[in-house]
Amino acid sequence: MHPVIAGRWSARSLDPAAEVTRAELLAVIEAARVAASWGGTFPVRFLAGLRGDTTHAALAALLTRGNLRWAPAAGALVLCAVATSNAKGDLPYAMFDAGLATAQLSLQAVAQGLIAHPMSGFDRAGARQAFDIPDSVEPVVLIALGHLAAERTNERDLEPRRRPALREVLFGEAWGQEF
Numbered sequence: 001m002h003p004v005i006a007g008r009w010s011a012r013s014l015d016p017a018a019e020v021t022r023a024e025l026l027a028v029i030e031a032a033r034v035a036a037s038w039g040g041t042f043p044v045r046f047l048a049g050l051r052g053d054t055t056h057a058a059l060a061a062l063l064t065r066g067n068l069r070w071a072p073a074a075g076a077l078v079l080c081a082v083a084t085s086n087a088k089g090d091l092p093y094a095m096f097d098a099g100l101a102t103a104q105l106s107l108q109a110v111a112q113g114l115i116a117h118p119m120s121g122f123d124r125a126g127a128r129q130a131f132d133i134p135d136s137v138e139p140v141v142l143i144a145l146g147h148l149a150a151e152r153t154n155e156r157d158l159e160p161r162r163r164p165a166l167r168e169v170l171f172g173e174a175w176g177q178e179f
């Protein structure tokens with residue numbers, strides 16, 4: 001496996017002193033921008049703040065309890081949102097597009113020595129209100145972008161990684177039949 005893919009994980013022990021630069025943020029968003037998209041519709045958008053600015057503070061205030069413990073330490077907080085319809089109608093693959101874009105963002109982050117941790121645990125209605133997000137756009141995940149701390153201060157970062165075995169995710173001649 002490519003080391004960038006193997007090196008991606010959703011760490012929670014982020015260094016509260018390390019900064020994410022504007023250039024680093026723009027580079028990961030650029031990686032998301034070039035992701036594949038259903039019908040070339042490109043419905044994914046981001047809204048970001050760097051620690052210390054008002055957007056970061058407003059995004060941090062939307063985090064739900066578990067995430068509130070660790071994610072405010074992220075040098076950048078990035079809201080990923082997606083338009084679920086456009087002038088031609090519904091965009092049935094909007095969430096898929098958001099996932100692809102976020103995956104590319106995450107891998108670019110690893111390549112830059114950063115952690116990108118997606119979170120569903122945030123107040124969507126609050127996000128709409130705080131940032132005037134239109135009804136046709138759905139907030140999807142809040143991404144904590146930051147530097148891994150020298151110490152694993154969050155106990156969940158010490159847990160072994162769990163994944164289904166390859167034979168459980170790849171089938172051959174029939175559904176459930178090993179490839």
Ligand SMILES: Cc1cc2nc3c(=O)[nH]c(=O)nc-3n(C[C@H](O)[C@H](O)[C@H](O)COP(=O)(O)O)c2cc1C
Pocket residue numbers: 008009010011012067117118119120121122141161
């Ligand atoms: C859509 C989505 C939402 C997630 N929401 C949260 C969250 O709110 N808080 C959190 O700590 N981790 C969250 N995660 C991270 C997952 O827990 C993590 O990806 C999973 O445990 C696998 O671990 P890994 O990313 O380190 O491989 C989320 C991941 C995804 C893809």
